[in-house]
Amino acid sequence: MEVETYNSLGGQVALVTGATRGIGAAIAADLSNRGATVYAGARNPEDVTGPALRPLEIDLTDEDALVDAVNRIDDEKGRLDILVNNAGVMDSRSALAEMPTTVIDDTLDTNLRGPLVLTKYALPLLLWRDGSRVVNVSSALASLRGDAGRGMPAYRISKSGLNALTAYLDAEYGDQGLIANAACPGWTRTEMGGPDAERSPEEGADTPAWLARFKLGCPRGQFWRDRQIIDW
Numbered sequence: 001m002e003v004e005t006y007n008s009l010g011g012q013v014a015l016v017t018g019a020t021r022g023i024g025a026a027i028a029a030d031l032s033n034r035g036a037t038v039y040a041g042a043r044n045p046e047d048v049t050g051p052a053l054r055p056l057e058i059d060l061t062d063e064d065a066l067v068d069a070v071n072r073i074d075d076e077k078g079r080l081d082i083l084v085n086n087a088g089v090m091d092s093r094s095a096l097a098e099m100p101t102t103v104i105d106d107t108l109d110t111n112l113r114g115p116l117v118l119t120k121y122a123l124p125l126l127l128w129r130d131g132s133r134v135v136n137v138s139s140a141l142a143s144l145r146g147d148a149g150r151g152m153p154a155y156r157i158s159k160s161g162l163n164a165l166t167a168y169l170d171a172e173y174g175d176q177g178l179i180a181n182a183a184c185p186g187w188t189r190t191e192m193g194g195p196d197a198e199r200s201p202e203e204g205a206d207t208p209a210w211l212a213r214f215k216l217g218c219p220r221g222q223f224w225r226d227r228q229i230i231d232w
């Protein structure tokens with residue numbers, strides 16, 4: 001799809017969660033290479049290896065850490081143009097009846113409650129300027145119409161919730177200049193995706209990083225894959 005995006009992100013500030021490895025590290029590198037100041041969310045800041053990234057301690061299950069992270073960006077830069085809710089965990093191929101409740105809680109806390117609460121605290125900074133972007137890294141497994149069976153119930157439901165957050169943000173804040181979108185990166189060779197996956201981390205990062213460069217007037221409130229809008 002042809003849309004008008006920023007080629008340079010000079011002067012802009014981004015926060016990417018789960019930027020220690022995999023798709024998040026590739027998104028952070030792309031935005032940084034385009035000139036953005038990129039805060040790289042990590043449970044352990046020492047795990048951030050990308051050059052020029054600013055490690056930022058974020059455990060999505062720790063509300064105080066989310067508050068502290070947003071406050072640090074506000075103190076240091078006073079703006080936030082891009083929030084990429086990328087960090088996530090996968091449950092397992094077990095069906096719901098066999099899934100430990102602790103796994104359900106951990107998956108929903110990390111993949112859904114964490115981004116919801118982080119976005120809540122980031123919104124005042126994001127809304128400071130027209131045209132800020134929220135990119136939610138979702139999954140085709142979120143689809144309500146697709147292959148909804150066969151394990152990973154907490155993961156699927158967490159990503160359906162993340163898609164719902166995307167639609168909510170667009171309905172609530174789209175007219176105030178926020179550009180919120182969700183993306184499926186495709187099956188990607190990471191710790192989560194495994195070695196047999198089809199795509200490199202850079203290929204998985206392509207659509208989320210592209211959405212992070214959207215300008216005002218670009219489509220918003222949509223679910224994307226391979227730079228095309230797909231069904232929720």
Ligand SMILES: NC(=O)c1ccc[n+]([C@@H]2O[C@H](COP(=O)([O-])OP(=O)(O)OC[C@H]3O[C@@H](n4cnc5c(N)ncnc54)[C@H](OP(=O)(O)O)[C@@H]3O)[C@@H](O)[C@H]2O)c1
Nearest residue numbers: 018020022023043059060086087088187188190191192193
């Ligand atoms: N790979 C795929 O095939 C695929 C397909 C569809 C969607 N996705 C989505 O793409 C996103 C990135 O996945 P990936 O494949 O790059 O996974 P990954 O290599 O396993 O990386 C996951 C990242 O999330 C972070 N994380 C996990 N729990 C966290 C928590 N409680 N607080 C903060 N950060 C936490 C990890 O940080 P630590 O270094 O601290 O562990 C790591 O940086 C996920 O949302 C995933 O659901 C992936």
